[in-house]
Amino acid sequence: MSSDVRFTDFKSDKQPTWCPGCGDFGTMNGMMKALANTGNHPDDTFVVAGIGCSGKIGTYMHSYALHGVHGRALPVGIGVKTANPNLEVMVAGGDGDGYSIGAGHFVHAVRRNVDMTYVVMDNRIYGLTKGQFSPTSREDFETSTSPDGTHQQPVNPLALALASGATFIAQSFSSDAQRHAQIVQEAIEHDGFGYVNVYSPCVTFNDVDTYDYFRDSLVDLGEDEDYDNNDFDQAKEVILDSEKEYQGVIYQDEDSVPYGERMGFTEDMSRIPDGAPENAMDLVREFY
Template identity: 85%
Template sequence: MSSDVRFTDFKSDKQPTWCPGCGDFGTMNGMMKALAETGNDPDNTFIVAGIGCSGKIGTYMHSYALHGVHGRALPVGIGVKMANPDLEVMVSGGDGDGYSIGAGHFIHAVRRNVDMSYVVMDNRIYGLTKGQASPTSREDFETSTSPDGPNQPPVNPKALALASGATFIAQSFSSNAQRHAEIVQKAVEHDGFGFVNVYSPCVTFNDVDTYDYFRDAIVDLDETDHDPADRDQAKDKILESEKEYMGVLYQDEDSVPFEEREGVEGSMAEIPDGAPEGAMDLVREFY
């Protein structure tokens, strides 16, 4: 791995088509900075994305990438990591992709504890399909398809992760560039499944969970006496409904990744006999 990689090396030549001001810009920049700071480079990085605005991220980042189907990004990422444990695998998605149709995969990815990271851009709405309520939308959040609100409590993804046996749970805010990159970096460095829920505001369809709201509501755990190694403390913070926290909520320092437990090592990927010379160079150029 290169030691002089800059985060800009992870930028592709494709221009993002996100709405101006979308929180996903900041989320992606933090992901790229975290990958560079941990000594990774595009040649050893694989980005898997789901469906939704966040699903475009693999196109906008320069690395190996796969744009999967709705809710299925995590099993694809696990398959990539099992086939080649030497790759740095980062899965990205949105709250709709990960906590609705992908919720079952989320639970099992958490409990398997594969050494990879999962960054979820949580804007509390379906943005790509024009503003329907998502699993994390507020109970009274009015949209064109739910004019009286969803009338059901929002999913708490951090609680779901903790109950499923997570070894790393964090929350970030895309607008706080330095802290966001630091938090994602910690997820990448964690030995196991590093889960980061990112507040990534939708400026087009969500006029409630805005940048101003999160700036006023967020409490940085680094400015409190929170101990991320204390699971009970983590549970209390995760279940507290009156505050939005930023930082590492829980980390098991004794975490043993699935690959280590099962003795998975070495790449399964081999160039078939008779493959034309330069085949892998063509693959890299394609991605």
């Protein structure tokens, strides 16, 4: 890891095609700042993304990257980190990508607790496919596919993470640049699966969950001296509070032991040494 890396080192030469004002710009900038602040270098970083507006992020960041298929970014990230524990692995997705078709992978990635970071850009809408309701859309949200509202309770991804045994749960707002970068940095520094749900407004298709709405509604747990993010019961109370929107590290298990450490995966298995195929297969059999 390099101590003199700047966040601009993580910018690629590709021009983003997100809509002007999209929250994903701020989300990505915070990710790059967090990676630089933790001393990571593009040569030691792997970004995995799924499908949707958020899926483009690996193209716009200068690092190793893979643009995968819908809902499958997490298993790819787990494979990369397991094969090469020396890489800083960051998985990026959206609320549709992560909490709909990818929900099963989300649950198992959380409980496996691989030492990686998962950043979800939650705009409560399907943006790339032109404005259908998503798993986190409000029950009364009117879209082209729900003209009378969704008639479904929105998924609470933080509750899903807590119930699945998460060791780090956080939430941030893409427009609060310094705070967002700080929260993602804490997720990277966590020993285990660092999960951050980011409010990343869609300015084109969602006129309800706007920048102004989140600015007026957000409660920052970092400003509450009585809040202890190591307290499971306090975290549960915040996560199940349907009346408020929260920002900050909501829960962290300081005794977390990452999957790779529990399994003894410390060597780079992405390069199989000459003359040792049986050794490599023994490791694969042990893993599965």
